[in-house]
Amino acid sequence: MFPAAASAVSCPPVADDPRTDRRGLLRAFAAVGGAVGCGALAVPTVRFLVAPTQGGAGAGRWIRTVPLDSLPEGEPRRVSLVADHRDAWTLEKDVELGAAWLVRRGDGVSAWSTVCPHLGCAVDRASGGPGFYCPCHDSGFDPDGRRLNGPSPRDLDALETRVEDGYVMVEFQRFRQGTPEKEPVA
């Protein structure tokens, strides 16, 4: 038994070693850096996962358009649907997401997407009548958006509207083309 010899070679307390202090400091820096890095990655990841439910392009998003007073009674008026567009990584301000035909009837407003349900060309006003017309393949629609002729498989796609603070709000949405049913797409 040599208890005295064993105590003679014992090491000093770890905290007294300056190299150990430096290593601890480096470990702390690495931990903080890692946490910051993870946070930086987590923000866009969460944003990406959440974005579709926040009403991004095609998810039924309410957009303010023009004052109700500016719309003439019963006459179609084309308006751009402009809003901020956000994806997982970027935010673009004031992007034209689409357009709508608005028709005021008293205090209410009807709206239709300007995208033709056939193959997606832009629907215009009919030159020789009160309705709408798609020049790509000659689809005609009446003033209420109902299909009259041509290859469009359905009526114009109606959009929801409401008046808020004197402005016409339109629920922007995209729909599948070429199908008889009106199906929203993301």
Ligand code: FES
């Ligand atoms: S895209 Fe409109 S009729 Fe074909």
